[in-house]
Amino acid sequence: MYKSSTRSFPVYDSLRQAIIEQALKPGVKLPEDSIGETFGVSRTTVRNALVRLDVEGLVDLQPNRGASVAEPTIEEAYDIFEMRQCLEREVIQRLCKMDPKPIVKTLKEHLKEEEKYLGKDSTRSIRLAGEFHILLAELTGSKILANYVNEIVSRCSLILARFAQVHSAECGVEEHAELIAALADGDAERANACMHSHLHGVQDRALLNPEDAQSDNVAAILSRYRPTKTKP
């Protein structure tokens, strides 16, 4: 959707990557001035990139208050994961109607990459895991579906950054392998089940944290940092 060859594209792309890889954590302010300096461009150019990221839901752009990395609430998090289930279910259903051979071939190549960096380069590992899902969507041939999946996978990274304790265990490589096997067998039901439980696992690791299971419950969070108990 983004036509490159403008100066704002590198800014957009770098910010996006940084947010997804959690180098820029939710809530971090993104001042136009300093970003422009680091990239050697003017604020006009930076702003252009920020607007795009705002529309995509990775950045929160408030009038007169500037931009910051979006902070999805727990409700939004559930909402996004539910949407993701819907979209990826569609992906699987479409793939199961197609010839599995070229699909499986491409997926296996990707899986090799994933295994290659497993346990070695965690940043790369995480990125590859996300790209597996985007690749699946692209293989359906539907540009708009791929676009939506791409968008929602990014937003899930943001959710992980916000709520998950451990980030590295985001996607299990074996689960990707299982899914490929189901697709190779043309077993639609199993493929669906694979994907569903896989995504559910990711969601659980992100959100199953009963202590602060209410959005922005400052009290609950702060209570863990309180030095001594108030009521003795």
Next chain:
Amino acid sequence: MYKSSTRSFPVYDSLRQAIIEQALKPGVKLPEDSIGETFGVSRTTVRNALVRLDVEGLVDLQPNRGASVAEPTIEEAYDIFEMRQCLEREVIQRLCKMDPKPIVKTLKEHLKEEEKYLGKDSTRSIRLAGEFHILLAELTGSKILANYVNEIVSRCSLILARFAQVHSAECGVEEHAELIAALADGDAERANACMHSHLHGVQDRALLNPEDAQSDNVAAILSRYRPTKTKP
């Protein structure tokens, strides 16, 4: 997603409305200068609006060539309609799991509005028909789903503008009524079938036109305007 209170919002909103209502037809150029003049704002502000519309797929923003109303190809059109089926299926499935009473009440109120302007104010009629689908999505309570549906309904308007002969017959009001009835009965299967055939009907009216079933086939289109036959 869009936070108003900036000067670019009215520009964005007007352009969006004009495109959806087909006052601005696909392919029409949108020069920053003249738009800025009509709204009394600078090009910076206009550009901001255009970027948003580009991300949403209503405007095509090409480097050094400016903006124009997007011209979805026939392939993209099918892609978008298929995606719409997926999203609205999800809407129905979610609504069927909820208490139908308040949902049906709200929908019936909307339906009354639709009937009120039927055959009188065609522009308003078309808008209300689209808003029925957006309302359905909003009733699920999922913001992201409502957002996607909103976006895709707009893009379908664009497709209609591009390919459909008659625009007024976009959505049948009776079909909306049938859907509401199915929801009221809690009949998920029937509701699903209703929505599916309803959307399929819209799609057919838009795209079932074998003559120019190839994207941008100027010859096929112009042939219909040719005064006499070339080959006697």
Next chain:
DNA sequence: GATACAGTAATTGAATACAATCTGTAAACA
């Protein structure tokens, strides 16, 4: 009559400049 080319006009890309708004701190006051 068609094509190639040159020069000009129009349009966009991006930086700068100025106005408006917000944030944080400190002084004034209750």
Next chain:
DNA sequence: TGTTTACAGATTGTATTCAATTACTGTATC
């Protein structure tokens, strides 16, 4: 001591400006 007000600094909103690219028009040439 706690609250309000005022001011300074920082940051954003928007317009303006200049450079770069594209589109157009008329002319020359084949």
